[in-house]
Amino acid sequence: MLITLQELELHRIVVSKTYAPGALDYHGAEYRQGAPLQVNGIAELVGPEIRIRGHLDTRIEALCDRCLRRTEIPIARDFDLFYRSVKTIARVEEIEIPEDELDIGFYEGEGIALADIVREQVILSLPMKIICRPDCRGLCPNCGADLNRGDCGCPPPEANSPFTSLKGG
Numbered sequence: 001m002l003i004t005l006q007e008l009e010l011h012r013i014v015v016s017k018t019y020a021p022g023a024l025d026y027h028g029a030e031y032r033q034g035a036p037l038q039v040n041g042i043a044e045l046v047g048p049e050i051r052i053r054g055h056l057d058t059r060i061e062a063l064c065d066r067c068l069r070r071t072e073i074p075i076a077r078d079f080d081l082f083y084r085s086v087k088t089i090a091r092v093e094e095i096e097i098p099e100d101e102l103d104i105g106f107y108e109g110e111g112i113a114l115a116d117i118v119r120e121q122v123i124l125s126l127p128m129k130i131i132c133r134p135d136c137r138g139l140c141p142n143c144g145a146d147l148n149r150g151d152c153g154c155p156p157p158e159a160n161s162p163f164t165s166l167k168g169g
């Protein structure tokens with residue numbers, strides 16, 4: 001779905017779309033959609049800018065950074081975005097927009113692809129560190145066992161201290 005300036009000059013556009021898992025390309029990222037993504041919103045012109053606001057919901061499947069177990073992250077995000085045509089950059093100073101936390105993007109050509117907006121919003125929603133649960137114990141650095149399933153029996157990390165390796169070498 002392309003949200004075009006031409007159409008917005010005639011009327012607002014109501015956005016309501018579902019992207020099935022796999023429909024959006026996350027560019028080979030280490031996660032994928034685990035559920036359909038539903039996006040609802042409104043696109044309209046505010047001066048020369050395209051404003052798109054709405055809400056999206058989905059679930060993302062990714063591997064826990066600590067224990068590598070597959071984990072699901074619920075995504076629910078409100079967005080309120082402004083886009084300027086690259087052609088209008090020279091006139092930006094004349095345009096008055098509220099200053100609070102505005103995300104301003106640029107578009108080239110006819111308009112903006114909804115899929116690009118949605119994909120970007122999903123990526124922005126993901127936490128920096130993905131963990132399956134706050135107290136995930138991760139993998140043993142020695143044998144690779146999942147420590148959430150119990151101790152693996154390896155000696156505690158102190159056994160690998162620099163002091164020990166100096167003595168051994």
Ligand SMILES: [Zn+2]
Pocket residue numbers: 064065066067068069131132133136137138
């Ligand atoms: Zn984990």
Ligand SMILES: [Zn+2]
Pocket residue numbers: 140141142143144145152153154
């Ligand atoms: Zn171990």
